[in-house]
Amino acid sequence: xxxxxxxxxxxxxxxxxxxxxxxxxxxxxxxxxxxxxxxxxxxxxxxxxxxxxxxxxxxxxxxxxxxxxxxxxxxxxxxxxxxxxxxxxxxxxxxxxxxxxxxxxxxxxxxxxxxxxxxxxxxxx
Numbered sequence: 001x002x003x004x005x006x007x008x009x010x011x012x013x014x015x016x017x018x019x020x021x022x023x024x025x026x027x028x029x030x031x032x033x034x035x036x037x038x039x040x041x042x043x044x045x046x047x048x049x050x051x052x053x054x055x056x057x058x059x060x061x062x063x064x065x066x067x068x069x070x071x072x073x074x075x076x077x078x079x080x081x082x083x084x085x086x087x088x089x090x091x092x093x094x095x096x097x098x099x100x101x102x103x104x105x106x107x108x109x110x111x112x113x114x115x116x117x118x119x120x121x122x123x124x125x
Contacts, residue, residue, distance in 0.1 A: 003045065015032070037083065041053060063090055068100065072104070074106065087110065088110055092113070101114070103115075
């Protein structure tokens with residue numbers, strides 16, 4: 001990450017690599033920042049974020065890209081329950097749009113909200 005780019009700038013940079021029109025980059029960036037509760041942090045630099053905010057920032061960088069299949073590894077790390085719900089909503093919206101999301105998670109809340117199929121590893125009989 002470039003140290004002279006704000007949270008907004010980073011997400012806009014990623015969006016600009018995928019958007020076909022320059023006029024859509026800013027609206028898409030603002031939508032994803034709002035979706036992850038980062039609008040007020042858009043002018044901050046990534047190194048100024050808390051661990052939970054950094055996790056949301058990373059998720060925003062992923063979710064601003066179009067995808068058909070997404071693999072997430074513990075996306076709920078460092079997130080409080082309200083933010084886990086925010087993540088679940090973003091996942092559900094992408095699923096409703098046709099995407100497949102595979103997530104490794106320790107969060108029963110996230111899996112209960114988003115999973116069509118759950119595989120539990122290391123379960124005790």
